[in-house]
Amino acid sequence: MNAASGASHSHFFLGERHDRHSRRTMIVVALTAVAMVVEIAAGYAFGSMALLADGFHMSTHAGALLLAALAYRYASRHADDPAFTFGTGKIGDLAGFASAIVLGMIALLIAVDSLHRLASPQPIRFDEAILVAVLGLGVNLISAWLLHDGEHGHDHDPSHSHHNDDDHGHHHDHHDHNFRAAYVHVAADALTSVLAIAALVAGRTFDWVWLDAAAGVLGAVMIALWSIRLMRDSAGVLVDRVADPKLAHAIEDRLERHGARVTDLHLWRVGPGHNAAVISVSADEPQTPARYKTALSGLHGLSHVTIEVTAA
Structure with a gap:
């Protein structure tokens, strides 16, 4: 008795928050682009490596966030296209994997630039640099709030501590890797902003100019770790690893x-x-x-x- 899947049916496999995620990602793209221009200009003007690194890696984040937004639009437009055998639900995972690669490249660039600045310190206009870094952090926090929906960084939902075969611990499988990638990009921005502020304040107080570049190295390591985790999870979906x-x-x-x-x-x-x-x-x-x-x-x-x- 050979079997089949049955009559014709829909292959609409987009996440239940797809439209919401798409709208919020576009808002964050605009916010990030504005902050990026301000931070890069200020980094050059005030001589801060931490601020300049934050601005440049924010520029690549802006590009990755735009990719995420375009992925949402493409997946929606082609959700019923029969050319996609199982729908367009994996478009977001593909965009998430690409974003993870971008994050890894960002980490490498920040590390190289920061190590170069450690070897060749340059004077920093601390007061102006701190002000711009604080403004950048504000943008990052607003963006993180827009992109947070309770699913990031958690493999299990504590509200589902008991499961039967109808509720079998599926929370991790609900992750929208495209949205998660956008969130990680913003979180990486926030991290480098915090490190930049801390380094600039300490550098101004104790005249530790080297701390600015050291903060860049630490930020690069943290971003690389986030990149690896995101790459692993999104790649697992793309190669059809059993997610649940x-x-x-x-x-x-x-x-x-x-x-x-x-x-x-x-x-x-x-x-x-x-x-x-x-x-x-x-x-x-x-x-x-x-x-x-x-x-x-x-x-x-x-x-x-x-x-x-x-x-x-």
């Missing part, structure tokens, strides 16, 4: 209750909060694929199912 092992276990458990043995199971993420599954089952008294699909109804995050049934 608990969901896979729940699928097997449901089908075994109906007398079937799962002989093959492919489960992968097709969008934030959406998974597809191709399943082969064997049974002594096989039922129709539709009956087995009905047995899987209610599993959170399982959006597209294809089942093949064979007699044992």
Whole structure:
């Protein structure tokens, strides 16, 4: 009894907050672009490496944030395009992976420039540089608030400490990696702004000019770590790594209750909060694929199912 996925159906696998994320990302693009121009100009004018590094890496963040915004628009416009076999839910993961690469390049550039400044210190106009850095931090905090929706940096939702097979710890699978990438870019900006302010204040107080460049090195290390984590998570989706092992276990458990043995199971993420599954089952008294699909109804995050049934 060969099986199928059933009648024609939608492949709309965008995240439930897709439109909200798109709008907020565009607002942050505008804010970041303005702050970027101000910080770069001030960094050159006042001789601050930390401020200049913050401004330049904010410029690349502005580009990455624009990429995120364009990814949202593209995914929405082509959500029903049959050319995309499983919809456009992974467009955001692709944009997130690209953003992670940009973050890594930013970290490298900041580290090189900061090490060069450590070797060749230059005078800094501390008062003006501190003022601009504080303004930049303000923009970063506003942007972070716009891009925060409670899912960043958490692998588990503490409000879901007990799970059954319908609520199987799926919170991590709901991550919108495109939105998360935008948030990480803004968080990286905020971090370098804080480090710049601290370094500039200490440098002004104790005449430690070298601390400005040292702050740049520390910021580069932190940004690199964030880049690696984001790259790992988004790449996992792009290569169809099983994003939710608990969901896979729940699928097997449901089908075994109906007398079937799962002989093959492919489960992968097709969008934030959406998974597809191709399943082969064997049974002594096989039922129709539709009956087995009905047995899987209610599993959170399982959006597209294809089942093949064979007699044992």
